Amino acid sequence: MSTTLNRKALRELKQHPLRTLLAVITIATAVASVWMLSVPRTLDAGMDNRRELDAAHTIRLFPDNLRYSGEGSEAPPAAAVISPTELAALEELPNVDAVDSRPxxxxxxxxxxxxxxxxxxxxxxxxxxxxxxxxxxxxxxxxxxxxxxxxxxxxxxxxxxxxxxxxxxxxxxxxxxxxxxxxxxxxxxxxxxxxxxxxxxxxxxxxxxxxxxxxxTGFNSIEVRVEDPAAVEETVEAVREHLQRVAPDASYWRIADVVRAGDWAGREQLDRLLPLIYVLAAVATTSAVILVATTMSTVIRGQSRQIGILKAIGASRAAILTGYLRSGLLLGGSGALLGTALGVLASGTLARYAQQQLLGIDPVSSFDLPVAFAGAGLGVAVAALAALPALRRAMKIPVRAALDDHGTGGGFDRSTVDAAIAAAPFRRQMTRIGVRNVTRRTSRSLAAVAQIALGVAAALAFGAFAITGVAVSSDTLEREGSDITVFGEMSLLEPEAVADIETLDGVAAVQPTVDARAEYSGGRLTIRGLPADPIYEPQLSAGRWFTASEVHHRDTVAVIGAALAELTGATVGHTIEIAINEEVREVEVIGVDQSLVQDGTYLWMPLTTVLELEGLPAPPMYWVQTTSSEPVDVDRVAAGIVDILEQPGRPVTARARYVELEAARREDRVVGGVIQMLALPILAVGMIGLVSAMTSNVLERTREIGVLRSLGARSRHVRRIFRAEGTTLSIAGWLVGIPVGYGLAHLIVWLFGRAIHTSLALQFPIWLVFTVLLGVIVVARAALRPPLRRATRMQPGMAIRYE
Amino acid sequence: MLRVTGRKVTRSSNETAGTGSGIELSGVDKVYRTGRLEYRALRGVDLSIEAGELVAIVGPSGSGKSTILNIITGIDRPTAGAVTVAGERIDTMTEEQLAAWRGANVGIVFQFFQLIPVLTALENAILPLEFNGNGAGATAVERATGNLQLVGLGDRLDHLPAELSGGEQQRVAVARALANQPKVLVADEPTGNLDSKTANHVMELLVALNRDGTTVVYVTHDPQLARFAHRVVAVQDGRIIDRGGEQ
Structure with a gap:
């Protein structure tokens, strides 16, 4: 008996190829959405692979070890020559695999x-x-x-x-x-x-x-590769000790770069996005599970009559359950296979894009076995489990009622919801039918609404996140205030020469500044020295900016970035210890700056104090504010500055900041693109949910379509009915999706803020809500095309006879 | 006892019987194909029904009687042969043309009523008017209300199909079929799901409509109900075996 039932279940899958295909695609989408989790691991694998190929460094040191000897050049202060022999000796240190140097x-x-x-x-x-x-x-x-x-x-x-x-x-x-x-x-x-x-x-x-x-002569970059990256800290110490011993007077133009095990350039940025990827995967999987459950419910729902027949001829409950569960497992298995293929393709494409655009490496592919098992397991398990409630319901239907079930029913009655829908003043009967049809299969409609809502929520949340990010980024960049950064490439600029810049046409203000690298207990930070009245506009959340007196007296006071405040637990009145030029200093915190310059890890100190800490006789850098921010005007001023300051053998850089802004925006676009691509599966699942619900409705109402055609309905009338239904579901999904999206936006902005140790103010503009509505309607119209085509191409005779 | 009440179906002179509302099937074959299987439902059927006739088609299950109705309404297309209804060759029309033609010329009553479950009786009765471009405004409501009154359902206008009995649903189906004042009304086992008393009422309704000039063709396997017809056409194995005194 059970073998015959199994055969029957198999043949039914073949008998309704469209329904079977839809179920398989649905499960495949669920499985594919899990593959999103493989993207970070693929990026890791790509970078590991590339680092191995390149024999990438683990430790990089930046000694002031270029000795200028040309005409007109000046020897850098305190430069010490590290000879090739001394450099080669580094290879004798424990754990050092190879050493190289370069200018x-x-x-x-x-x-x-x-x-x-x-x-x-x-x-x-x-x-x-x-x-x-x-x-x-x-x-x-x-x-x-x-x-x-x-x-x-x-x-x-x-x-x-x-x-x-x-x-x-x-x-x-x-x-x-x-x-x-x-x-x-x-x-x-x-x-x-x-x-x-x-x-x-x-x-x-x-x-x-x-x-x-x-x-x-010489070099200013020493690159060391270690054998065991896990023991890099000890090796760094050994390298430092060796260099201290052989070149005690050597200074370093940048802080050492240490790549810890599993770390790589850009890893930090990716790690910040990881919580978002997990949120996306969770939402996509939830949506996909709802979709699979609804699909299985629809498949079983269509079998009510068959189950009635089986019960009428004496099939046991267990035999029926086993037969249908096998169908579920078969659908789940097929969906898992297809989903794995789709997941590999989609996550591979996304990882390739991220590897090329974000990491700048040749893309590599990897097959993530744990994700493959998780995805396939989810597909099979959900398909089988999702069939159970529907089966239980179907088994409870009395034999007589089941035998009379032609699958065309679905209630519309005098309930409150139906009465409210019935009272809606639609001029066209077709629209009326379409809207009222929504409540005929309540659970299916609710599932479609839930999936669209999740898609809308994802679009709103990630849209709001992108808008928030751009707003914060623009605000930060605008606060910096300068249009041109000027510095001498090989020597300090002479303050008298700089004074001439102020006379240039188009220059509004010139301000000296200095950046210094330092370390604190939690890692590295940048110190920026500024005057008491800077071009920069701090966004103080606590305390104050330093005074002219503090600048004059070279006080070790600082305004710290919000992230640094959170990382160190310091606030106004506290002191923090920083190591600068191998010397530990205590700095008093007098203010906290909310702006996200350097992701909020900046330390602002009086210009004079930083110059003293760095041992510099004059500011190495100047900010120039121009009267016009137009690129052509800024370029003209920058060229004028170079003309004034540059002399043979003393190159000067006047860097226009709009170029940096463009680069920052370009980076925002790439990151935004990756996030949007990550959000796509959720939208796809939502739309597949709509297509699935509408296709099921079209299939279920095939006979009804035949009747309408028999009564004289043209294609446009049938289209109007199902379009009204689809649009109603979409708009309901949109409405439900707004509060969900708002909550989700708060969650991801909070998660991202936590990753960068600061809090971000969420931007959730109303235009975004309506843009998403427009998008939903456009996508829904496209998604409705296949079921609508099916509905309008039916021959009335065949439709009326459809079972 | 049901009485045909309300207004009488009135027609202008060119809409009345004998002016192109006749039916002509000539050498009609119909083959249904399911995968590799073929089923020949009609074999060379020739049938002529005059305008204003009331014709019953009888025959055993699977004889092809419903297929003849489907061919007459254009719901199914003949595999071979020609079909002329109400003066037009319908076997050469596209699906869209057929839908428009049906809306204007044919009223159909199905065995299982086939009302739209989300629409009230009145809304169901208006539906074909909308398909035909006459669905808006008070006139449409007036006409549909009139048709429902004609079938004795003037007090059930706002009832959903689920709130009506089988007989009432079938009468709504008749009122819907009358919406566009069709020249031809076809009914496929219109009383198949009704008790004998209600079945007789529905048949009386069809007779009354025919009396007012509508050509009526219906399928039945009940000899008692066939007696309502002017002529009984018998079908067996896809062939007409008795034309019932066709001229």
Whole structure:
């Protein structure tokens, strides 16, 4: 008996191919949504793979170890030469696998008739690279001693550079002159190529060329690769001790970069997005589970009569249950297989996009076995379990009632909801029918509304999150206030010369500033020195800004960023310890700044204090505020500044901030794109829910459509009925989705705020709510096309006979 | 005893019997295909029904009588042969043309009533008027109300189908079929789901409509109900075996 029932269950799946296909696609969507969880792991795998290929560094030190000897140049203060022998000795230290060094220099390239900031990175020997090996993705490596360069592939891929192999580019040397280089290849190495947070293009050249450019000897980047990344801390100490011993006077132009086990450039940014990915996966899975449960319920609902027949001819409850559960398992298994394929494809596409656009690496794929098991298990389990309540309901229907069930019913009566719907003044009968049909299958309609609501909620929440992010980012950037940042590349600017800038047409204000790197108990931070009346507009949530007196007396007082306040637990009146230039200082907190400059981990101190801490005789950097923020005006002022300040052998950078703003916006767009792509499965599940509900309704009302056609209904009349029904479900979903989306937006903004140790004010504009409504209606109309096509293409005769 | 009450169905002179509301089936074959299986429901059927006739089609289950009705209304298309109804060749029409044509010329009463469950009796009765572009305004409501009164349901206008008895539902179905004052009214086992008393009432209603000029064709397997017809056409194995004195 049970074997016959199994055969029957199988044949029924074949007999209703559309319904079966819909169920399989539904389960597949649920399974595929779980694959979202594999994206971060794929990114990890991609970076690990690339770091391995490149022999990426674990420790990077930045000694002031370039000795300028050219005409007009000045020796850097307290520079100590670390000889190649002393460097090679690092390899004898425990856990050190390989050591390499290179000269790097921040300069300009002439691109499209306009100078842009670039890094010039020297490679000692392209054929014998030991750490951070530059890979040639196309073309060839530059030849020794030739004016040739290899352009970083990230900048080419993202369109920041339009260089091709064989093209030429002009790079600026230490004498402020531009020299033409031939692009021989495109490629790079993962730790030196641009990544999120620093999008400055990189040009790789022969190390000797960099030295020649600067009329210098030596190197200013030491890269160390360790054997066991887990023991990196001990190795860092050993390296520091060694360098302290062999070059006690060496100073470092940047704080050491230590890549801990599992860490990589951009990892921090990704980690901040992880909570959002988990929220998305949870919402997508919830929506998908509702969809699978509804689909299975619909499948079983359509079998009521068959179950009645089986009961009438004496089938046992267990035999019927087993037969249908096997159908559920079969559907679940098929959905799991298809869903795994879809999940691999979708998560692979997303991971590829993120690897290329966010991480700037060649994409790699990985098959996430735990996610595969979780997804497939979910598909099979949910399909089987979801069938149970519907089966239990079907089993309870009396045999007589079940035999009379042609699956066309569904109630519309005098209940409060139905009466309210019946009272709605629709002019057209078709609209009236469509709207009233919504309550004929209450649970199915509720499920469709729930799925659309979740899709709407996801769109609203992530839209609001993106808007909040952009608003916070713009606010932060605007608070910085300056339009141009000016600094000498090889020496400090002379204050008298800087004074001349103020006379330039278009300059509104000039202000000295200084950045210094320091460490505190929780990690690294940046200190920015500013005057008592800065161009920068702090957003103080507690305390005050420093006074002219404090600046004058070089007091060690500070205004700290909100994230730093949370991380250290410090607030106004407290002191925090920072290590700057190997010296520990106690700094009194006098204010807390809510703005998100450097993600809220900044420490603002009086300019004079920072200059003293850094041992600088004059400010190394100036902010210039222009009278007009138009790029053309800012460029003109920047060019004027360079003309005033630059002298042979003393290059000056006047960096227009609108370029940084554009880069920041571009980054926002990429991150926003990834988040939107992550939200897509939820919308897809929502829309599949709508298609599923409407297709089930069309199938169930096939005979009714036949009757309508027999009474003279044209295609447009039938379309109008189902469109009204679909639109009603969509609008109901939208309405329900608004409060859910508002709550979800609060949750993800709170989660993101927690990840960056600050609180963000949620922006939830009303226009977003209506934009999402428009989107829902447009997408719903598209989603309704297949069931509508089916409804209108039916021949009345066949429709009336449909069972 | 049901009385046909309310207004009488009136027609203009060119709508009355004998002016193109006749039915002509010529050499009609109908083959149903399901996968690899073929079922020949009609085999070379020739049938002529004059305008104003009241014709019953009888025959055993599966004989093809419902298929003949479906062919007459254009619900099914003939596999071969020609079908002319109310002066128009309908076997060459597209589905959209057929729907429009049905709305204007044919009223259909189904065995299982087939009312739209979410619409009240009045709304069901207005529905074909809307399909035909006459559904809006007081005139449509007036006409549909008149038809419901005609079938004795003037006091059930706002009732949903679920709130009506089987007989009442079938009378709503008749009122709906009359909405556009069709030239031809076809009924497929119109009393199949009714008790004998209610069945007789419905048949009297069809007779009254025919008396007012509507061509009525109905299918039944009940010899008692066939007696209401002017002519009884017998069908067996997809062939007409008795034309009932067709001219």
């Amino acid at each position: 790097v220099w921040w300069t300009k390239a002439q691109i499209g008739g306009r100078p842009i900031d670039v890094w010039l990175v020297g490679v000692e020997d392209f054929d014998g690279q030991r750490v951070n090996a530059v890979q040639v993705e196309s073309g060839t490596a530059p030849a020794d001693g030739e004016a040739e360069t290899l352009v970083d592939s990230s900048s080419v891929r993202t369109g920041r550079l339009a260089s091709t192999v064989g093209s030429s580019v002009e790079l600026r040397a230490g004498d402020a002159e531009f020299y033409e280089f031939t692009v021989t290849g495109i490629g790079g190495t993962v730790e030196l190529n641009p990544s999120a947070g620093d999008e400055t293009p990189v040009f790789y050249v022969d190390a000797e060329i960099v030295r020649l450019f600067l009329a210098a």
